Every structure is written in structure tokens, then in C-alpha cells.
Amino acid sequence: MVYIIEVNGSKRTVDVDPDMPLLWVLRDELDLKGSKFGCGGGFCGACTVHVDGQPTRSCQVPISTIGSAPIATIEGIAANPIGAKLQAAWMELDVPQCGYCQAGQIMSATGLLTSKPRPTDQDIDAAMSGNVCRCCSYTRIRAGIKHVAEGK
Amino acid sequence: MATDLGKTNANLDFSRRALLRASLTFGGGLALHAILPNVAGAANDGAATEGSALTAFVRIAPDGVVTILSKNPEIGQGIRTMLPMIIAEELDVAWKDVRIEQAPLNEGVFGRQHAGGSNSTPENYMPLRRVGAAGRRMLIAAAAQEWSVAADECDTDAGVVQHRKSGRSLSYGALAAKAAQQEVPDLASVKLKDPKTFKIIGKRIPGVENAKIVTGQPIFGIDVTVPGMLHAVFEKCPVFGGKVSSANIDAIKALPGVHDAFIIHATEANPSKDPEGIVDGVVIVAKSWWTANKAREKLAIVWDEGPSSTHSSEGYAAQAEKMLSGAPSTLLRNDGDPDTALKGAAKIVEASYSYPFLSHLVLEPQNCTAHFSNGKIDLWAPAQNPGPGQKLVAKTLGLEEKDVIVHVTRGGGGFGRRLQSDFMAEAAWISRKIGAPVKLLWNRRDDMQHDFYRPAGFHKFKAGLDDKGALVAFTDHFITFGKGGKPANSSATMPATEFPAQLVPHLRFGQSVIESSVPTGPMRAPRSNALGFVFQSFMDELAHAAVRDPLEFSLALLGEARSLPTDPAKPDPQRDFNTGRMRNVLLHVAEISAWKDRGQLPRGTGKGVAFYFSHLGYFAEVVQATVSDTGAIKIDHVWVVGDIGSQIINPAGAEHQAQGAALDGLGAALGQAVTIEKGRVTQANFDSVLPLRIDQAPRVDVEFITSNFPPTGLGEPALPPVAPALCNAIFAATGKRIRQLPIDTRLLKA
Numbered sequence: 008m009v010y011i012i013e014v015n016g017s018k019r020t021v022d023v024d025p026d027m028p029l030l031w032v033l034r035d036e037l038d039l040k041g042s043k044f045g046c047g048g049g050f051c052g053a054c055t056v057h058v059d060g061q062p063t064r065s066c067q068v069p070i071s072t073i074g075s076a077p078i079a080t081i082e083g084i085a086a087n088p089i090g091a092k093l094q095a096a097w098m099e100l101d102v103p104q105c106g107y108c109q110a111g112q113i114m115s116a117t118g119l120l121t122s123k124p125r126p127t128d129q130d131i132d133a134a135m136s137g138n139v140c141r142c143c144s145y146t147r148i149r150a151g152i153k154h155v156a157e158g159k
Numbered sequence: 160m161a162t163d164l165g166k167t168n169a170n171l172d173f174s175r176r177a178l179l180r181a182s183l184t185f186g187g188g189l190a191l192h193a194i195l196p197n198v199a200g201a202a203n204d205g206a207a208t209e210g211s212a213l214t215a216f217v218r219i220a221p222d223g224v225v226t227i228l229s230k231n232p233e234i235g236q237g238i239r240t241m242l243p244m245i246i247a248e249e250l251d252v253a254w255k256d257v258r259i260e261q262a263p264l265n266e267g268v269f270g271r272q273h274a275g276g277s278n279s280t281p282e283n284y285m286p287l288r289r290v291g292a293a294g295r296r297m298l299i300a301a302a303a304q305e306w307s308v309a310a311d312e313c314d315t316d317a318g319v320v321q322h323r324k325s326g327r328s329l330s331y332g333a334l335a336a337k338a339a340q341q342e343v344p345d346l347a348s349v350k351l352k353d354p355k356t357f358k359i360i361g362k363r364i365p366g367v368e369n370a371k372i373v374t375g376q377p378i379f380g381i382d383v384t385v386p387g388m389l390h391a392v393f394e395k396c397p398v399f400g401g402k403v404s405s406a407n408i409d410a411i412k413a414l415p416g417v418h419d420a421f422i423i424h425a426t427e428a429n430p431s432k433d434p435e436g437i438v439d440g441v442v443i444v445a446k447s448w449w450t451a452n453k454a455r456e457k458l459a460i461v462w463d464e465g466p467s468s469t470h471s472s473e474g475y476a477a478q479a480e481k482m483l484s485g486a487p488s489t490l491l492r493n494d495g496d497p498d499t500a501l502k503g504a505a506k507i508v509e510a511s512y513s514y515p516f517l518s519h520l521v522l523e524p525q526n527c528t529a530h531f532s533n534g535k536i537d538l539w540a541p542a543q544n545p546g547p548g549q550k551l552v553a554k555t556l557g558l559e560e561k562d563v564i565v566h567v568t569r570g571g572g573g574f575g576r577r578l579q580s581d582f583m584a585e586a587a588w589i590s591r592k593i594g595a596p597v598k599l600l601w602n603r604r605d606d607m608q609h610d611f612y613r614p615a616g617f618h619k620f621k622a623g624l625d626d627k628g629a630l631v632a633f634t635d636h637f638i639t640f641g642k643g644g645k646p647a648n649s650s651a652t653m654p655a656t657e658f659p660a661q662l663v664p665h666l667r668f669g670q671s672v673i674e675s676s677v678p679t680g681p682m683r684a685p686r687s688n689a690l691g692f693v694f695q696s697f698m699d700e701l702a703h704a705a706v707r708d709p710l711e712f713s714l715a716l717l718g719e720a721r722s723l724p725t726d727p728a729k730p731d732p733q734r735d736f737n738t739g740r741m742r743n744v745l746l747h748v749a750e751i752s753a754w755k756d757r758g759q760l761p762r763g764t765g766k767g768v769a770f771y772f773s774h775l776g777y778f779a780e781v782v783q784a785t786v787s788d789t790g791a792i793k794i795d796h797v798w799v800v801g802d803i804g805s806q807i808i809n810p811a812g813a814e815h816q817a818q819g820a821a822l823d824g825l826g827a828a829l830g831q832a833v834t835i836e837k838g839r840v841t842q843a844n845f846d847s848v849l850p851l852r853i854d855q856a857p858r859v860d861v862e863f864i865t866s867n868f869p870p871t872g873l874g875e876p877a878l879p880p881v882a883p884a885l886c887n888a889i890f891a892a893t894g895k896r897i898r899q900l901p902i903d904t905r906l907l908k909a
């Protein structure tokens with residue numbers, strides 16, 4: 008099936024099975040390798056992208072359900088002012104360890120700060136607990152979100 | 160690019176067993192070629208590599224840009240940043256001018272290129288300082304020649320040589336070509352900086368790939384693309400050691416998008432039965448990974464499950480109980496007369512402990528891209544141990560090692576899993592079979608069900624206290640897993656020097672082995688990650704039985720500062736257990752955690768302390784936890800104090816490693832077990848093995864004490880004390896003793 012989807016502001020055409028998850032369309036068809044495969048089951052958040060502005064586990068969404076909803080990935084998140092600030096905070100606070108989870112973390116954090124510009128610790132827990140970091144960089148992920156929220 | 164235009168003044172230094180050579184680069188810069196000592200100082204054969212096209216370890220370009228190779232795999236431990244910092248410091252360049260490239264695999268040149276055992280720091284700290292210092296001397300010599308002044312009148316700062324007397328200065332870039340003509344200093348005697356003057360070592364330097372990470376650049380193994388590449392999955396027998404009898408290969412091949420499917424028999428692909436080698440299974444190759452993985456739903460394999468299919472965790476536990484009621488089959492240590500001492504003790508304390516198999520749960524599943532062509536193979540892999548991986552592939556394909564080219568990528572976590580190179584052998588076999596480049600990627604189920612697990616274990620302790628509450632007798636019967644009565648590998652062993660050995664007059668350690676074919680291997684802080692839990696929890700039990708403060712009980716047991724030799728015939732004060740260093744970290748963690756005020760904590764909240772010596776690092780940790788009436792555990796705060804020698808090379812990286820290790824240990828204690836039923840692992844994803852999440856992650860304060868010992872590694876030693884400190888905190892909060900991991904919160908209900 009041929010699908011035309013909007014990714015990071017550009018229209019892209021792919022010819023894939025309707026049940027192919029968005030994650031694999033991005034990674035293997037469009038060569039956008041920033042979104043990561045961690046579990047394939049919706050449990051780890053490494054594959055988080057934005058669909059219509061909402062943080063979404065791309066391993067769980069078949070391409071056939073995307074329609075005209077705009078998609079943003081880590082490769083394009085710098086176009087979002089909050090995303091760009093989070094990227095800068097991640098660098099400044101040296102958040103990554105292995106780095107494998109961090110694209111998903113930044114995508115989830117961008118979603119959080121878009122809906123709640125001044126999140127409480129409980130808001131951070133609720134929005135970010137779907138994103139596993141096996142290196143346990145959680146202290147700095149929390150600090151990075153607060154750093155941006157406090158306009159530093 | 161290095162040429163041999165320059166002076167090739169080889170400098171073989173047998174005392175340090177490192178060799179340095181300088182040459183001019185094509186662009187007119189300086190290239191330093193180093194040949195570093197291999198494992199624990201075993202000499203590399205410099206002659207064999209001399210004259211071959213060496214990769215320059217350090218290059219200084221005419222524009223002043225300094226390129227440094229990072230020799231070891233990066234798996235999140237920060238090594239790609241830390242090792243180049245050491246060279247840059249002694250070379251005396253500005254960190255902003257440094258570019259870092261991953262070194263190719265060549266252990267003949269670079270020494271051991273692994274990420275394991277927290278070895279990178281102790282193995283590389285001095286050799287890399289000497290390489291940097293030698294480069295600096297050559298740049299100074301070039302400037303001195305240029306100005307016709309004595310070299311000792313010149314000094315350096317941030318990539319510039321200065322002659323203060325005359326006020327002249329020249330940049331390293333300008334001097335690089337001339338420096339390449341200078342005599343190479345003797346590495347053994349080259350003058351090193353006084354650590355007090357360090358400008359890079361000891362500073363918080365952020366990860367050198369952070370910019371790529373936060374923008375989603377393709378830097379991990381899973382991101383590798385090779386033109387014409389196909390995608391593969393490999394379905395292995397869920398029962399360890401099982402074989403393929405038959406499979407519906409033709410039906411799979413007929414599926415749309417599937418390129419090929421075939422059976423691999425271990426008898427053909429791994430005739431020597433290498434534990435890391437290929438096991439039986441079915442490969443599916445397709446134009447996309449999704450298509451290959453989906454085709455597995457249609458796969459019908461008849462397995463010959465073999466003798467392991469009756470094994471189960473429950474069965475193992477029953478066997479262990481039976482073994483524990485008898486005598487150990489092997490004596491690991493016997494000091495004094497424990498039986499008589501126990502009879503004479505004022506108080507006897509007995510307890511049995513156990514812990515499960517664990518999976519490494521690296522977030523990036525195992526993968527490898529392989530391209531076999533014309534009798535050679537290129538492999539791209541997030542390997543932790545690429546040298547042995549190269550050997551395994553060479554053996555599997557019957558190639559010479561030189562025809563196996565390994566490109567090490569960044570790894571999305573390692574924790575010891577990628578020390579085994581099974582995924583490389585598989586990808587290599589598949590690429591040769593299909594005659595095309597291929598990326599093999601495991602799914603999460605593959606990753607969790609085909610690991611080299613942290614071995615489970617059981618311990619039965621019996622100890623005696625005298626009438627003053629001092630520990631006088633101690634016995635442990637340890638049950639581990641293996642074959643033929645022997646532990647499966649070193650991860651399944653217990654050292655005869657395990658604490659409190661050498662500190663109790665009457666002590667016996669015995670061992671018995673459960674026969675099992677569950678694959679096991681090293682996991683972050685191998686064996687210490689389990690032994691720390693059982694021994695440090697039992698120590699806490701003893702302190703409470705003696706009605707003593709657990710901290711004071713431990714300090715009394717450690718006694719005065721001295722070194723307890725691992726091998727009495729060969730004392731080595733730099734590597735042996737030093738009771739004084741442990742006392743210091745314990746006292747410091749007590750201070751920063753306000754240990755003495757713990758009596759004022761509210762009901763349901765408690766503090767626990769534990770300590771552990773592993774990988775040459777000394778760590779003491781305090782956990783504060785609150786347990787609700789329903790048994791729910793909230794970890795409030797963790798304090799970590801470590802002594803890893805005279806110098807913390809990158810304080811940011813060090814803090815991250817210590818925090819990460821402590822949280823990793825908590826996650827395992829709270830929610831991780833791999834259980835075996837009918838010879839197979841029952842868990843398949845993160846819904847049944849629970850990684851720690853942000854809402855469970857407490858604040859972790861980390862402090863280091865510096866001591867007058869060589870700097871040592873940090874990937875592992877902060878992990879072992881945290882689980883016992885948590886369980887001891889739970890005891891302080893509830894009076895309930897956790898003797899089995901993961902913690903069963905049902906036992907904590909009020």
C-alpha cells in the first residue's frame with residue numbers, strides 16, 4: 008500500500024504493508040534512525056515520536072492509522088522551541104549515558120512541557136514513567152525538564 | 160593519514176611495555192603511533208606491527224585540531240570521553256580543540272579493547288598519560304630548535320609552546336611538522352604533570368557524543384546501514400540446548416517480502432560447542448526487519464527440546480533445599496574450627512538467602528550487521544569485547560582473524576551482556592549463507608530468553624557471637640549452577656576471600672553445584688552483585704542479634720587499617736582488600752547520611768547501611784526507605800561514598816556511573832527475576848521483568864574520597880552495596896528481614 012505521510016514538515020511517500028508500525032516506516036523506509044526500537048510492546052518509550060503533537064509509541068501504531076496527522080521525530084524536534092530547549096538542556100546537564108533512550112525521553116518531555124509548562128515532580132513522574140532509561144539517568148532527566156521549565 | 164616520511168624512531172620500552180613512534184601526516188601534521196601493553200602488562204609484539212600501516216593514536220593538524228582515538232567500546236560508561244581526556248591533559252591541549260574518533264579493533268596495537276571488569280581506568284591511565292606527555296615533549300623540542308633555546312626554558316599551555324624569557328610562542332599546529340622529526344622520548348622516563356596542575360583531568364567534561372544523541376544521529380549498532388543490506392531474525396529453541404527437528408521453511412519462503420529462510424544446525428555451525436557459538440534455530444531474511452519478524456508468526460518448528468526441558472526454577476529451589484540440608488560438596492575455605500567455635504558461642508544466628516537469574520536488559524537489543532564477500536567479512540556491532548568476538552567469527556566461518564574486520568559501534572547499554580559475541584557469529588553465518596550484507600536484530604523476547612544470565616544462587620549461613628556480641632564463628636554453604644559439579648564460569652563462583660574471611664577466627668565456606676544448562680555469564684559487578692546482597696544483609700542480622708549498631712559492628716569487624724592479601728604468598732597492597740579504605744568510606748557515608756540521627760525517623764521509615772569491595776573500588780552506601788501498611792516500598796534517598804584512588808578523572812562521568820549503578824541495583828532488587836519453566840525462560844518483555852522507572856528513582860548523593868592509590872574503574876563497584884542497604888533499611892522500618900530477591904512486598908504488609 009502506498010501512504011503519504013507528513014514527517015518533520017515534509018510529505019513522504021512509502022509503499023509498505025498496512026500493519027507496519029510507524030517505527031519501522033521511519034527507521035527502515037525513511038532512514039530516520041533516531042527513534043529507537045527497545046521492546047516493540049509499548050513498555051519502554053524508546054520509539055516515542057509525536058503524532059499530531061502527542062507523544063506516541065511508534066512501535067504500537069500501524070502506518071494505516073496515521074492518515075494526515077503530522078509526525079515529528081527527534082530529527083525534527085529542534086523546530087519546536089521547547090524541543091530545542093530540551094536538547095540544549097540535555098547537553099548542558101550531560102543527561103545521556105549510553106544515549107539509547109534519550110530520543111524518546113526528549114520527545115516525551117517536549118510533550119509534557121507543551122501541555123504543562125511548569126510541571127510538578129508528580130507531573131514529571133506521570134509523563135515520563137513510560138520511558139525506561141536502563142542507564143538510570145533519571146536524576147538528570149528530571150533536572151533537564153526543570154531546567155527548561157524554569158527558563159534557565 | 161600517516162605516511163612514513165617522518166622519523167620512525169621506535170622506542171621500545173620493556174619496563175612499561177609500550178612503544179611510541181612518530182611520523183608526519185599527509186597534511187603536514189604530527190602523528191603519534193602508540194603500541195600499548197596488552198592484558199595486564201603482557202607485551203604486545205611490537206616488531207610484528209612495526210612497519211605495518213599503523214593507525215595514528217594522536218594527530219595534530221597544522222590548524223591545531225587534535226584528533227585522538229578512543230580505543231575502547233562505548234556502552235554508556237563514558238569511556239569515549241574519559242580516555243582521550245587523559246591524553247589531552249598530558250599533551251596540554253585545549254579540550255575544545257580535541258576531536259575523537261573510535262579506534263579500529265587492533266589489540267596488537269591498542270592493548271585490550273574491551274568494556275568490562277571496570278578495567279579501562281587501571282589498564283590505561285598511566286600508559287595514556289605517557290603517550291600524551293611524550294607528544295608534548297616533542298612539540299617543546301621542536302619549538303626549542305626553532306628558537307635555538309634550551310627545551311627546559313619552554314613550557315606549554317592549551318596547545319601553545321611558550322618561551323617566557325623572550326615572550327615568544329608557537330602553536331602546536333605550527334610546530335606539528337617539525338615535532339614529527341624530533342626524537343621520541345623514552346616513555347618510561349618521560350616527565351608527567353604534577354596532578355595539582357591538571358586542567359582537563361578532574362573537570363566535569365560532558366559526553367563527546369551528546370550532540371549526536373540529542374539530535375538522533377545514527378551512531379548505534381542498530382542504526383548501521385550497508386548498501387544492499389537485507390534484514391534477518393533468528394528463532395532459537397526456547398529450551399536451552401534444544402535442536403531443530405524440522406520447520407516449514409518452504410511456507411515461510413513463500414511469504415511476501417521474505418527473501419530466504421533456512422535452518423541452522425549447531426552441529427554444523429558450532430561443532431566445538433563453544434558456549435558463545437551458534438545454537439540451533441531458524442533464520443528468516445526479508446527486505447525489512449518488520450517483515451522478517453512478522454513472518455515468525457507463521458513459523459512452525461518441531462523442536463527436539465532435549466534433556467533440559469524438565470528444568471525449572473522451582474525444581475532448582477527444591478534441589479538447593481535438599482543440598483543445603485547436607486554437607487557442601489567442595490570446601491572453599493576453612494579457618495580454625497568453626498564447629499567447635501559454634502558450639503561454644505553465646506548466640507547462634509542462622510539464615511538462608513537466595514537470588515534469581517537475571518537478564519541484562521540492555522535497551523538496544525542484540526544486533527550485528529555483517530557483510531561477507533570474497534573470503535572476508537566486515538562486521539558492525541555494539542560489542543563490549545570485540546577481540547574475542549573477532550576470534551569467534553573467525554572460528555565459526557573458518558577464516559583467518561585478519562579477514563574478520565570488526566567495526567565497533569556505540570552500544571545502547573552493555574552491563575556485561577555484550578562481552579559475549581554470539582550475535583556476531585550469527586550475523587556472520589547468515590551473511591555468508593545468503594551472499595549479501597545483512598543486519599541481524601533480535602526482538603525483546605529473543606534478548607530476554609537468550610541471555611547469559613546472572614546465575615541464581617542460594618546461601619545458608621550459620622554464625623556465632625560471643626557474650627560481648629563479637630563475631631567468632633561463621634559458616635556459609637553456597638549453592639551455585641554449573642556442569643559436572645563445577646560452577647559454570649567465574650560469575651557463578653564465590654571467592655575464598657569473600658568478606659568476612661580473614662576477619663573471623665573460625666570460618667568455613669562450602670559449595671555445592673546444581674547441574675544446569677541455563678547459559679550464565681558476567682553481569683555488572685559479576686558475583687559481587689549477588690554476594691553483596693547476601694553477606695551484607697546477614698551482617699546486618701548479626702549486628703541486630705548482637706544488639707549493636709550495624710555501622711559500629713562493621714567497623715569493629717574491619718578493625719585497624721591494614722591490607723588483607725588475596726593470596727598470602729603474593730601480597731599486593733594496591734589490589735588487596737584494605738580495611739582502612741573501607742572504614743573511611745563507611746565513616747563518611749554515615750556522616751553525610753546523618754546515620755546517628757536515624758532514631759528520629761518516622762514510623763515505617765528506616766535507614767540501612769552496607770559496604771562492598773569489588774573491582775578495586777571501595778563503596779559504602781546508605782538507603783532510606785519507607786514501607787506503607789500495604790507493603791509498598793518508597794525509596795526516599797540513597798547516599799553513596801566511594802574510594803577509587805587518587806584521581807577522579809571525569810567527575811561528571813563518575814557521578815553518573817555511581818548513580819546509575821546504585822539505581823540499577825535497586826531496580827533489580829525491586830522487580831527483576833528470570834524464571835525457568837520447562838527448560839525455558841518464562842518472561843519475554845518489560846511487563847514481566849521490570850526495569851526501574853523515573854517515578855521509583857530516588858535522589859542519589861555521590862561523594863568520593865581520594866586516597867593515595869592508583870585510579871581504578873567505576874562501571875561496577877557502586878552496585879553491590881545498594882540492594883543490601885535497601886533490605887537493611889526495610890528491616891529498620893518494619894522489623895521484617897528480606898532474604899530473597901526480588902523483594903516480595905506481600906511479605907511486608909503490616
Ligand code: FES
Pocket residue numbers: 043044045046047048049050051052053054055064065066067
Ligand atoms: S519500542 Fe516502542 S515502547 Fe518500546
Ligand code: FES
Pocket residue numbers: 103104105106107108109139140141142143144235522571572
Ligand atoms: S542513557 Fe542508556 S538507556 Fe538511557
